[in-house]
Amino acid sequence: xxxxxxxxxxxxxxxxxxxxxxxxxxxxxxxxxxxxxxxxxxxxxxxxxxxxxxxxxxxxxxxxxxxxxxxxxxxxxxxxxxxxxxxxxxxxxxxxxxxxxxxxxxxxxxxxxxxxxxxxxxxxxxxxxxxxxxxxxxxxxxxxxxxxxxxxxxxxxxxxxxxxxxxxxxxxxxxxxxxxxxxxxxxxxxxxxxxxxxxxxxxxxxxxxxxxxxxxxxxxxxxxxxxxxxxxxxxxxxxxxxxxxxxxxxxxxxxxxxxxxxxxxxxxxxxxxxxxxxxxxxxxxxxxxxxxxxxxxxxxxxxxxxxxxxxxxxxxxxxxxxxxxxxxxxxxxxxxxxxxxxxxxxxxxxxxxxxxxxxxxxxxxxxxxxxxxxxxxxxxxxxxxxxxxxxxxxxxxxxxxxxxxxxxxxxxxxxxxxxxxxxxxxxxxxxxxxxxxxxxxxxxxxxxxxxxx
Amino acid sequence: xxxxxxxxxxxxxxxxxxxxxxxxxxxxxxxxxxxxxxxxxxxxxxxxxxxxxxxxxxxxxxxxxxxxxxxxxxxxxxxxxxxxxxxxxxxxxxxxxxxxxxxxxxxxxxxxxxxxxxxxxxxxxxxxxxxxxxxxxxxxxxxxxxxxxxxxxxxxxxxxxxxxxxxxxxxxxxxxxxxxxxxxxxxxxxxxxxxxxxxxxxxxxxxxxxxxxxxxxxxxxxxxxxxxxxxxxxxxxxxxxxxxxxxxxxxxxxxxxxxxxxxxxxxxxxxxxxxxxxxxxxxxxxxxxxxxxxxxxxxxxxxxxxxxxxxxxxxxxxxxxxxxxxxxxxxxxxxxxxxxxxxxxxxxxxxxxxxxxxxxxxxxxxxxxxxxxxxxxxxxxxxxxxxxxxxxxxxxxxxxxxxxxxxxxxxxxxxxxxxxxxxxxxxxxxxxxxxxxxxxxxxxxxxxxxxxx
Numbered sequence: 001x002x003x004x005x006x007x008x009x010x011x012x013x014x015x016x017x018x019x020x021x022x023x024x025x026x027x028x029x030x031x032x033x034x035x036x037x038x039x040x041x042x043x044x045x046x047x048x049x050x051x052x053x054x055x056x057x058x059x060x061x062x063x064x065x066x067x068x069x070x071x072x073x074x075x076x077x078x079x080x081x082x083x084x085x086x087x088x089x090x091x092x093x094x095x096x097x098x099x100x101x102x103x104x105x106x107x108x109x110x111x112x113x114x115x116x117x118x119x120x121x122x123x124x125x126x127x128x129x130x131x132x133x134x135x136x137x138x139x140x141x142x143x144x145x146x147x148x149x150x151x152x153x154x155x156x157x158x159x160x161x162x163x164x165x166x167x168x169x170x171x172x173x174x175x176x177x178x179x180x181x182x183x184x185x186x187x188x189x190x191x192x193x194x195x196x197x198x199x200x201x202x203x204x205x206x207x208x209x210x211x212x213x214x215x216x217x218x219x220x221x222x223x224x225x226x227x228x229x230x231x232x233x234x235x236x237x238x239x240x241x242x243x244x245x246x247x248x249x250x251x252x253x254x255x256x257x258x259x260x261x262x263x264x265x266x267x268x269x270x271x272x273x274x275x276x277x278x279x280x281x282x283x284x285x286x287x288x289x290x291x292x293x294x295x296x297x298x299x300x301x302x303x304x305x306x307x308x309x310x311x312x313x314x315x316x317x318x319x320x321x322x323x324x325x326x327x328x329x330x331x332x333x334x335x336x337x338x339x340x341x342x343x344x345x346x347x348x349x350x351x352x353x354x355x356x357x358x359x360x361x362x363x364x365x366x367x368x369x370x371x372x373x374x375x376x377x378x379x380x381x382x383x384x385x386x387x388x389x390x391x392x393x394x395x396x397x398x399x400x401x402x403x404x405x406x407x408x409x410x411x412x413x414x415x416x417x418x419x420x421x422x423x424x425x426x427x428x429x430x431x432x433x434x435x436x437x438x439x440x441x442x443x444x445x446x447x448x449x450x451x452x453x
Numbered sequence: 454x455x456x457x458x459x460x461x462x463x464x465x466x467x468x469x470x471x472x473x474x475x476x477x478x479x480x481x482x483x484x485x486x487x488x489x490x491x492x493x494x495x496x497x498x499x500x501x502x503x504x505x506x507x508x509x510x511x512x513x514x515x516x517x518x519x520x521x522x523x524x525x526x527x528x529x530x531x532x533x534x535x536x537x538x539x540x541x542x543x544x545x546x547x548x549x550x551x552x553x554x555x556x557x558x559x560x561x562x563x564x565x566x567x568x569x570x571x572x573x574x575x576x577x578x579x580x581x582x583x584x585x586x587x588x589x590x591x592x593x594x595x596x597x598x599x600x601x602x603x604x605x606x607x608x609x610x611x612x613x614x615x616x617x618x619x620x621x622x623x624x625x626x627x628x629x630x631x632x633x634x635x636x637x638x639x640x641x642x643x644x645x646x647x648x649x650x651x652x653x654x655x656x657x658x659x660x661x662x663x664x665x666x667x668x669x670x671x672x673x674x675x676x677x678x679x680x681x682x683x684x685x686x687x688x689x690x691x692x693x694x695x696x697x698x699x700x701x702x703x704x705x706x707x708x709x710x711x712x713x714x715x716x717x718x719x720x721x722x723x724x725x726x727x728x729x730x731x732x733x734x735x736x737x738x739x740x741x742x743x744x745x746x747x748x749x750x751x752x753x754x755x756x757x758x759x760x761x762x763x764x765x766x767x768x769x770x771x772x773x774x775x776x777x778x779x780x781x782x783x784x785x786x787x788x789x790x791x792x793x794x795x796x797x798x799x800x801x802x803x804x805x806x807x808x809x810x811x812x813x814x815x816x817x818x819x820x821x822x823x824x825x826x827x828x829x830x831x832x833x834x835x836x837x838x839x840x841x842x843x844x845x846x847x848x849x850x851x852x853x854x855x856x857x858x859x860x861x862x863x864x865x866x867x868x869x870x871x872x873x874x875x876x877x878x879x880x881x882x883x884x885x886x887x888x889x890x891x892x893x894x895x896x897x898x899x900x901x902x903x904x905x906x
Contacts, residue, residue, distance in 0.1 A: 069897065070624065070628065070895070070897040071895075071897070087540035087541065087542045087543070088540065089540045090540070094672070094895045096669075096672035096673070097672065097895065100671045100672050101671070106674040106675075108631075108632060109628040109631075109632070109897075110632065126632055171523065175523065175562040178561075178562075179561060179562070179563065179579055216549075218553045218554070219547070219549035219550065219553050220549070221559040222559075442523070442524075442547045442550065
């Protein structure tokens with residue numbers, strides 16, 4: 001018993017020692033074989049890609065996750081960064097930190113240019129990466145329907161940088177209104193147009209209205225921020241068009257109650273430096289325009305050489321692979337999954353996460369020489385928040401709105417954030433905002449300073 | 454008793470009613486007269502300017518605070534944003550939010566171009582603002598000693614944008630090291646040079662070393678971040694040259710212990726894209742260079758038309774006013790205050806805050822037809838932190854270093870932050886970082902993406 005292990009025995013029980021030993025044996029074996037293991041490349045560290053990477057933790061593969069950003073983003077709360085309630089770090093977590101304990105996974109920060117499915121290679125800005133299995137989870141950006149020059153005038157909301165830019169513009173607009181002595185400039189600075197009444201547009205419009213009417217109300221001396229005009233435009237005849245009609249109507253009513261001007265059936269004809277022109281010629285003079293009107297799938301989908309839909313989404317088979325390439329899977333917002341001719345699944349995080357897990361299972365099946373399985377989406381419902389005590393929720397069997405839906409929204413998002421280390425600061429920030437009506441992150445930062453007058 | 458006040462009486466006690474009435478009477482009187490009250494313009498919302506504004510709360514003047522940023526910055530913790538421990542919102546608070554309850558104060562977001570002391574006007578980018586009394590608290594920027602082209606290569610640390618830029622560069626350097634297959638590129642990416650061993654340089658070098666050796670240690674698969682080289686350069690023969698020699702020596706030893714290479718008596722001859730050249734020809738190949746070497750006072754000081762020192766600081770009289778203009782005061786980092794031929798006071802927040810309060814008192818005295826008083830600095834001591842459990846402190850009668858100094862630093866900064874609403878999230882972030890060795894704000898954001906290879 002006089003072995004070199006003795007000192008350790010003093011500190012650990014035998015069960016702990018066994019666990020330690022087996023872990024180190026497994027790790028050593030994995031390291032030895034790592035170079036020869038099949039390689040799974042995952043493009044995109046959003047909800048789908050990250051879930052796929054995590055689900056491959058115990059599978060004998062090398063996982064390489066490639067993303068243009070170094071962080072995973074909790075996108076459902078991105079509008080809260082844009083509206084100064086939360087800080088970027090509250091809703092983002094470095095991908096390396098998430099995967100640091102997963103020995104078979106590595107992260108590459110890089111921009112994927114295209115995919116060569118014949119050579120089984122992903123071509124990035126810094127060279128190419130070979131794969132045995134590929135998971136494309138590159139998501140979507142906002143689309144300007146061919147009017148790309150609108151992007152500068154009306155930023156959309158997909159990344160942290162987008163959110164910080166919108167926050168900067170919104171706060172700066174009130175500053176300009178406070179300073180100017182020109183009535184027209186002031187009116188235009190205090191008009192906020194949100195184009196697109198899907199969940200993001202509804203959340204943005206509600207939050208801007210709340211900021212103006214509550215948060216900023218005592219901050220200025222020459223303007224009354226509560227006089228701000230928040231206009232929510234959509235070409236569709238109702239807000240939240242993917243929701244049940246009674247929820248759309250409830251959302252419209254709740255938006256109107258908190259001071260948002262909802263204008264439906266309106267088509268945006270032109271956006272320029274001074275505002276928005278609607279079809280029919282109506283003009284809205286507005287310094288700040290936010291784009292929440294449309295998505296276009298990542299152009300990477302097209303480089304796969306298989307059919308895509310009108311939004312550029314890759315039409316996947318029912319096991320989420322692409323035709324002719326059982327080793328290539330597309331998931332999340334980039335996938336058009338519509339088995340049996342049903343409507344394609346919407347771009348929601350639960351869809352992406354379930355697909356990520358399913359693809360990991362399929363890869364494991366292929367490695368074992370088995371067959372891939374058909375993906376089935378388990379719909380737990382959807383919800384959108386509008387403002388304090390205002391939301392709509394659709395759990396399939398029951399639809400509800402108002403305070404109850406808002407509490408449900410809060411509950412679900414807190415639960416989701418549990419896996420994030422940032423949970424506690426988010427809760428504190430929310431509690432602070434709830435009780436004081438304040439928003440702590442009202443900071444104007446960015447390299448464009450000083451602004452032109 | 455059947456008056457219109459009766460309903461109120463049901464809800465308030467008579468004492469409360471009196472208080473309510475007197476407050477509204479005072480506010481009405483103040484509003485009526487506000488237009489005719491003397492106007493105090495304060496340039497700069499840092500420690501000095503903000504303190505002056507707050508100290509004028511009950512003085513019958515109109516206070517106008519002008520700043521280029523919309524927020525007050527808790528600058529002593531700015532290096533923690535640069536090193537990803539805290540978020541911008543943790544150490545910054547909107548000026549409007551701070552002064553919202555002070556009815557006699559307004560905030561203007563604007564950039565002051567120059568001061569016309571004869572016309573009693575401050576000229577901003579959007580027009581001019583007349584004053585009866587002026588407090589110039591415009592602070593300092595970092596100085597490159599005439600080599601302004603170094604600014605892009607070696608950013609300094611004064612604003613939130615500076616901090617986010619340094620954070621981006623530091624995190625990106627590790628990403629590049631992880632990706633590259635070129636040994637020279639990797640070595641250069643993993644070398645961090647901090648120029649200037651004053652408090653900011655010492656804090657930055659210590660924090661970068663801690664990030665590499667502790668925070669990131671399991672994040673990468675192809676590099677060992679602990680191999681990073683952190684070089685702290687200074688032309689002076691010791692670190693923290695304004696501190697007592699024994700504390701300098703202790704700081705140097707503590708820095709060395711946590712892996713910082715301290716190189717003293719080194720003069721930087723050139724900085725370029727690939728590194729730093731020292732006088733004598735030694736070359737340090739480094740992708741990331743941080744500038745903490747020198748300050749230059751705001752150029753606004755020169756526009757006052759009175760003598761300035763070599764760093765551009767305005768030489769003030771012993772009541773903090775400038776020669777020939779008893780209505781103009783200069784405080785904080787922009788002031789050179791050296792009565793009786795003593796060394797000028799250093800650029801520290803306690804100096805600025807005490808001067809801000811003193812100037813408010815002087816303005817009140819002038820309004821009452823009295824005389825201004827001489828400023829006297831009450832020195833409570835100085836301290837600098839180096840890393841976990843490592844710091845130096847000088848309380849005048851006693852000097853100490855190591856764990857005790859670190860605890861003192863922590864205590865003082867927590868107490869200072871009490872007046873900030875962000876205190877609780879800062880405490881949580883610190884507790885998180887302390888116990889997990891993690892840093893939650895490791896986010897690469899910024900418009901320069903994608904970087905050139």
